[in-house]
Amino acid sequence: MARIGFIGLGIMGSHMAANLVRAGHEVTGYDVVPASVDKLLQAGGKPAPDIASAVSGAEVIITMLPDSPQVAEVALGPGGVLESAAPGVLLADMSSIAPETSLAVAAAGAERGVRVLDAPVSGGEQGAIKASLSIMVGGAAEDFEAAKPIFEDLGRTIVHVGGHGAGQTVKAANQLMVAGIIALVSEAIVLLEASDVDGERGLEVLAGGLAGSRILDLKSASMLARQFEPGFRIDLHHKDMGIALSSARAAGVSLPVTGVVAQLVAAARATGHGSDDHSALLSVIESLSGRAS
Structure with missing residues (x-):
């Protein structure tokens, strides 16, 4: 010990x-x-x-x-x-x-x-x-x-x-993936509900197929309920997306999807969701479709 x-x-x-x-x-x-x-x-x-x-x-x-x-x-x-x-x-x-x-x-x-x-x-x-x-x-x-x-x-x-710094580069890759998946789960929820499909049943099927992910397993119920009690705050994910984009520039690579998702995270923060869980990205996606809850 x-x-x-x-x-x-x-x-x-x-x-x-x-x-x-x-x-x-x-x-x-x-x-x-x-x-x-x-x-x-x-x-x-x-x-x-x-x-x-x-x-x-x-x-x-x-x-x-x-x-x-x-x-x-x-x-x-x-x-x-x-x-x-x-x-x-x-x-x-x-x-x-x-x-x-x-x-x-x-x-x-x-x-x-x-x-x-x-x-x-x-x-x-x-x-x-x-x-x-x-x-x-x-x-x-x-x-x-x-x-x-x-x-x-x-x-x-x-x-x-x-070597030194490699852990942080892998974490940046992790964070861009997490934010991207949350954004796509949000879009799936908006599509399902706008089409009068039960969101819970729809996500249950998705979770059992190739679209299944830890994000669906851990976040779908709270997202459907619009409960955004922070486990990981938007403010911190906004910081991490900046690190991902800065790391991409340093490495000389283009991460176009990450750039778009970073703007969605920034929009969540700018609209008052900085202290909410990062699954509050759903609120931004809803607003873009005129379906703010």
């Missing part, structure tokens, strides 16, 4: 930290929201008043933060992870951020003798709760092997996908 410092106890991080406690690890956590730290305490973890305290004595440090600026501040800033961590510590950033930020953190970590992995996840809040996340990991192979037993307490599909 490991001594783990966990920074970022939001929708995903709170469940992940609790799972590590249940697995027998000693988890000390910090978040800027005091109520989030209280949740860790209730789960059996140890609260920390700041980043340096969370990192002190840790063998492994996990960060789970909203975006690149927060990761840069927490990892590289004064009183941050790299300033406070002992040489030889392993830092696994499990946030979804730009690959270039992961590269910068890895380079800074190497200068201080801190091993760094970028290890973003997929699976949403339910995956975090059930410890069934997919984890895509970039960094040195030996560091991945060292961290793998801890990742196994958080997820089921754990793959070393390449």
Whole structure:
């Protein structure tokens, strides 16, 4: 069992930290929201008043933060992870951020003798709760092997996908696919209901054929009910689509469908759905057809 410092106890991080406690690890956590730290305490973890305290004595440090600026501040800033961590510590950033930020953190970590992995996840809040996340990991192979037993307490599909930044590139690909499928499920619902076909029965058939997907399995009921309680917010998916398009530009490739879907996600955010689940894309598709619910 490991001594783990966990920074970022939001929708995903709170469940992940609790799972590590249940697995027998000693988890000390910090978040800027005091109520989030209280949740860790209730789960059996140890609260920390700041980043340096969370990192002190840790063998492994996990960060789970909203975006690149927060990761840069927490990892590289004064009183941050790299300033406070002992040489030889392993830092696994499990946030979804730009690959270039992961590269910068890895380079800074190497200068201080801190091993760094970028290890973003997929699976949403339910995956975090059930410890069934997919984890895509970039960094040195030996560091991945060292961290793998801890990742196994958080997820089921754990793959070393390449060097530093590679995990974030795979996560960008994941996010463009998820948003695209949600958009198509939304269009299917609009078509079915506009044609006086029962949406629930129609999606049941689709889920059993080649059109079946995890999105249909997990999201169809709430989408049909227009219940958009966030498991993964539009605001965060908007950020991720920007990363996907930026990564495509850096790689010199064209992602035309991703571009269109990114605009739909941006429209959802602009029309007040930023705090809703990403399945609220349905509201945008409905509005385009004059069928706003």
